[in-house]
Amino acid sequence: MLGIEDPWVWLAYLGSILVTLICVLYGWLRRDTATDELSAEDRRWALEEQQVEDALR
Amino acid sequence: MPDTAALGWIDIVVILTYLLTTAYLGWLGYRGTRSAADFLVGGRGTHPVVMAISYGATFISTAAIVGFGGVAGLFGMSLLWLVFTNIAIGILLAFVLLGEPTRRLGHHLGAHTFPELLGKRYQSRAIQLFSGGLIFLFMPLYAAAVMTGGSVFAATQFGIDFEVALLVFALITAAYVIPGGLKAVMYTDTLQGLVMMGAMLFLLVFTYASLGGIGEAHRALTEMADLVPAPLQEIGHRGWTAMPAFGWGSERYDLWWIVVSGIILGVSIGVLAQPQLAVRFMTVRSRRELDRAVPVGAVFILLMVGTPYLVGSLSNVWFAQHGPEIHGQLVEPLDSAHDHALIQPMVQDAQGLWSTDPARQPLPLIVTSRSSAHDTSGAPITLISGRASAISAVDGDADRIIPAYIGAALPRWFGVVFLLALLAAAMSTMSSQFHTIGTAAGRDLYERIGRGRQREPSLMVMRLAVMVGLLIAVTISYAVRQEYVVARFTAIFFGLCAASFLPAYFGALFSRRATRVGALASMVVGMGVSLFWLVLVKSKEAGAIGLVQHLTGGETSLLAGHPNWPMVDPVLIALPAATLTLILVSALTRPPEPAHLARCFPEQRTGD
Incomplete structure (x- = not known):
């Protein structure tokens, strides 16, 4: 298949494309499934993170 | 042979334009509001495409493109399994399984670095110090792989000495990471990611087109199986479109163990425990953002690693024709x-x-x-x-296969564009590598050393650590030039991270029973077994380090008389040992306090 005789190699070739398609499908199906809320804790964490980053600037 | 014409003025103008654009974007980030944390502070999320490409650009570097692409040129398309696992594990599993728990745990505990996440989860200063120390000591090895990959390409493309290319590369890196490039500027990473994707797409299409199409190119490569050099045939190379011979107990099977255990397995699993990638999940706004980033991340990785592995293998056909x-x-x-x-x-x-x-x-x-x-x-x-x-x-030097192919087969202008793509790949990875080195030294080591008191963060310590790390990386790049060293350094670092961090990281995210002592023991065992194996058993590394020759009277492995063992990667031994240690020691030691677990996992009821 595809000019490759070893099935383990064309399995890897097609498997790479297939798993990419699965990822695309996953992202598409779940695009609005999970909640998207920014909690006070998340915001507090981001402020601290900003300070860590600023220390490295 | 490769067109190694000296650097022309057009090349210089193109490179300078790119560097100035990147510097400008970096300066925008330096001034203010472009990092993921900035977006979060502002109450906004990062666009999933930006998040995914930024993550991918951090993941993929010159090590993957030049190093592993060259290994594919040497060993063939069996490397495609690494493409599959990089997407299946590095994207799908990482984003779906680890992303949200890491984000939540990090935010609940107020952790900002990977060692801090583990340290706070297990309430252990020792774990944070150990992890920070390991990163500080070994991350420069990975940075050296990235630097060598870029320098080999530049040296081949412009016909200059490797040492000169390395010096220029090191200066560019220093200019990029020391004054402000350490901040993970999402738009800079995204620009770099897009440059990389464009270059890879062109390279892939050009290569297949110039060899008569997909099927024709593969067929030609299949028919070249007998052109595999004899030393590679003797260790199980059966052609560039076939897996190496599989078995145990004979040198005929060495290549299978090199490729599968050393190159595919270590890197595939190691990506899950890469400190600089794990912290990215904490900068994400929500689970929804992670879900939406999966498709772009997968396509990015498919192009960025699939292309060099295919082109590396197919370059053999191009040179033969x-x-x-x-x-x-x-x-x-x-x-x-x-x-x-x-x-x-x-x-x-x-x-x-x-x-x-x-x-x-x-x-x-x-x-x-x-x-x-x-x-x-x-x-x-x-x-x-x-x-x-x-x-x-290329006289068997795998690291030169991709540069030689680009130089010989593709138009001159593409060589310059490809160099920019490599620079982009290198800089986006190195900025996060040195960011991690800096925070490991400043936040995880310096601030934590000294009887449990937290010191003030030291900017000076972080900057010094970055410079020391850079110096070590350049020294390693300069001193070590062996067979496919770029891929080997990367695999060593990824394997070391997998064995040392992965069991404790999984335990931190998913187990209420994993204990502080269990986690620390598993990390010590993971690192100890990995280093023991590298220094005394795995013949390529042990032979280069040299200690084993003194102990055995000249052999390059303690198991030199036992075929295949000296080719087995440390991760295959160290990761199960570390996992078992975590389970056994945790079972025998006192579980974490319920109050602490409730703080770590407030979403779950105690006793679930």
């Missing part, structure tokens, strides 16, 4: 149906007489013509002309 002609005398015929032969290369003197080239070993090639000639004694000989594989064209 269009590469430089080699002349010599027949040693033995190989595949007479396809006119393949093993020849001893010869050189012609000023009088037109031919003599054996003392610098070259016999090599297999596809015969293009036969002619009559005379050797230096005046005796008539049949001079065979033909073309060899990419491996032969």
